Amino acid sequence: VSPVSDPPPLPGRKVPPRAAALAGLAAMLALGGLIAAFPPAPGGFYPPCVVNQFTGLHCPGCGAGRAAGAALSGDLMAALRSNPFLALLVPFLGWVGLKLLGPPLLSNRWATEPVSRRTALLLLASALVFAVLRNLPGLEWLAP
Amino acid sequence: MKYLIARDGQQIGEWTLDELRSMRAMGQARDTDYAWRQGMAEWIPLGQVFAAEGGAAAPPPPQSWHPAGPTAVGGFPPPPPSSNLIWAILVTIFCCLPLGIPAIIFAAQVDSKYAMGDYAGAQASAAKAKTWILVSLIVGLLSGALYGLFVGLAAASGM
Numbered sequence: 001v002s003p004v005s006d007p008p009p010l011p012g013r014k015v016p017p018r019a020a021a022l023a024g025l026a027a028m029l030a031l032g033g034l035i036a037a038f039p040p041a042p043g044g045f046y047p048p049c050v051v052n053q054f055t056g057l058h059c060p061g062c063g064a065g066r067a068a069g070a071a072l073s074g075d076l077m078a079a080l081r082s083n084p085f086l087a088l089l090v091p092f093l094g095w096v097g098l099k100l101l102g103p104p105l106l107s108n109r110w111a112t113e114p115v116s117r118r119t120a121l122l123l124l125a126s127a128l129v130f131a132v133l134r135n136l137p138g139l140e141w142l143a144p
Numbered sequence: 145m146k147y148l149i150a151r152d153g154q155q156i157g158e159w160t161l162d163e164l165r166s167m168r169a170m171g172q173a174r175d176t177d178y179a180w181r182q183g184m185a186e187w188i189p190l191g192q193v194f195a196a197e198g199g200a201a202a203p204p205p206p207q208s209w210h211p212a213g214p215t216a217v218g219g220f221p222p223p224p225p226s227s228n229l230i231w232a233i234l235v236t237i238f239c240c241l242p243l244g245i246p247a248i249i250f251a252a253q254v255d256s257k258y259a260m261g262d263y264a265g266a267q268a269s270a271a272k273a274k275t276w277i278l279v280s281l282i283v284g285l286l287s288g289a290l291y292g293l294f295v296g297l298a299a300a301s302g303m
Contacts, residue, residue: 007180010150010187045299047291050241061237086237096230115230117255124233124248 021104028097032072039069058134060085060127063144082144085130092123150178150187161197164190225270227254231277239284247276 040046051059063083070078099114134142167173175191229251236244250273258266
């Protein structure tokens with residue numbers, strides 16, 4: 001009688017090494033700590049957006065730093081004013097972070113794509129729509 | 145002897161070979177699904193199980209039109225490469241870099257090329273997407289850090 005064994009890990013997409021996931025997590029925590037300690041403000045040492053510097057337009061990420069600084073100091077309304085798109089996306093981004101970090105931290109050998117192609121393209125499309133809207137006259141409240 | 149069947153990285157059930165044959169006839173089981181049973185070291189494509197067990201011969205697998213491209217054992221398609229599309233999009237939004245745009249374009253090609261059977265093309269696009277994502281990330285972080293250092297030093301020296 002041969003012993004009953006568990007199936008081997010499923011074949012699938014390669015999972016990044018655990019060290020990369022740990023480094024990414026550490027970098028995110030360090031950046032969060034820096035932003036919490038020194039919230040971005042005009043004239044601060046955080047780099048301005050390249051697209052905004054060259055074109056004067058607001059990109060979908062403009063105001064992300066100020067929004068993070070406001071949120072980390074507890075001012076959620078100010079976070080919404082700086083970048084409503086990313087502020088409202090925080091739960092989704094947290095879920096994406098778990099899907100990205102989970103498999104490498106658990107040392108899984110395989111994983112499905114963390115975010116389906118459809119979801120990723122939907123995120124891209126909403127970012128583009130938001131980028132257009134926040135540059136339209138009359139919708140300045142969407143700008144940072 | 146029942147086979148465990150997996151598709152898209154998930155186990156979907158357990159069936160005997162006869163059940164799997166009729167499921168394949170109805171299109172419910174695919175040659176590209178992975179199969180495993182007690183005693184096997186690795187999961188193998190279901191098509192290879194059919195071929196090995198004889199009986200109904202497996203239909204020819206989809207052929208890549210890049211003959212030099214990577215094909216898995218037995219001519220069955222290799223697992224899909226990671227498109228990293230979500231990384232490309234996040235890097236573009238958060239680093240706000242024009243460098244993220246080629247990353248998105250290459251990442252978006254991966255799944256469509258794979259679906260057309262162009263496995264080599266899918267892997268090439270995945271590799272290019274990865275390169276552009278890393279370039280965007282590194283350029284973004286490095287220029288940001290240099291800017292912060294420069295402004296911080298300028299402020300410290302009383303400019």
